[in-house]
Amino acid sequence: MAEVRVIEIHESITAANDLAADMIREQLKEQGTLFLNVMSGPGSGKTTTLSAVINALKGEFRIGEMDVDIESSIDAGKVADATGVETLQIHNGGLCHIDADMVSRALLEYDTEGLDLLILENIGNLVCPAEFDTGAHKRIMLLSVPEGDDKPLKYPLMFSTSDVVLINKIDTMDYFDFSMEKVRERILSLNPKAKIFPISAKTGEGLPEVLDWIRGEIAALKN
């Protein structure tokens, strides 16, 4: 291998929103609403996956969804169209994340009383969203097969702070050089407790296991 020189250029990142996040988490727990923060890079299939999940669960639970984007309302519109649930589009004006303070402001506009499940579709980004506690009870991330099996090595914080990793677009495994075994190893070495579900939001493969996990988390929160 040719020589690679490395220089470290670090700056500190302060995330002083832990208190706000804890307040959101506690309030939603008290009212029996499981709050999930769903993250991924652009184009991993968050919107399609969430539409499928909501459609599968909306007969059992009352569900709400909030969607973060820079300035478009495409995703909230897609989810609302596909599922009929009320969605809130949050425009963050060019930031690469949403923090707990922003979620608090969104919750003032969105009545979550009586919801069993509130889903936050974060902005498409594998860096910043991992750094900010949004007040969610659990963090779910998606990695899609076309993105490559090296992504845990390159975006370790996202993988190490997620409770669940969905490996999406497994229907395209034949067309990409992607090792499910390697990606599992890489995720688990960063985060031994991560639950990993290979899925295809398009074909529905693997989704039943994800639905069962969500059902279990809703039940656990309410007990």
Add this chain to the structure above:
Amino acid sequence: MAEVRVIEIHESITAANDLAADMIREQLKEQGTLFLNVMSGPGSGKTTTLSAVINALKGEFRIGEMDVDIESSIDAGKVADATGVETLQIHNGGLCHIDADMVSRALLEYDTEGLDLLILENIGNLVCPAEFDTGAHKRIMLLSVPEGDDKPLKYPLMFSTSDVVLINKIDTMDYFDFSMEKVRERILSLNPKAKIFPISAKTGEGLPEVLDWIRGEIAALKN
């Protein structure tokens, strides 16, 4: 369409690095080095594309490459292995971008004198890198087919500030619902001067046009 409510949550972003960027640009122009800033979301194929471009041009030009990642050195290693050129891996310690100040510090470690072409592989992210002038003469972005043709609507700043948009992984067009016509319209409505090249870094399709564009830019810089 179901009703979608929208709230605006903006914060200001200050990028006070324009002077540093201009100094880099001017210095590299004086020494005859074209500086390209290459951006995309994670897994769009920057590393593979750049390796192919460097291999195709290294007989004609002296080329250097710098690679930005959070903490891994995978990409610089891949490019160095694939091409034999000297690469510099910059670790930005968890930030979602690289700015001109960080590039200046990197250039102190990397001798660019005599290079015809210096390529910066930015961190995989469609939000933050668009906001920071790195001092590059031209900005190139990649969008890959699996990410979807709606991305210009969702990440408009990236598309509107790029001089060139490479649509990569066109060899997988049959497996994804991606309209080249729609993506072209969306890019050009944001950025009428954008040059759009459909390519497959894997098969080499479309790369000759990209190489010709780079040759033209190197010639223009030196005149």
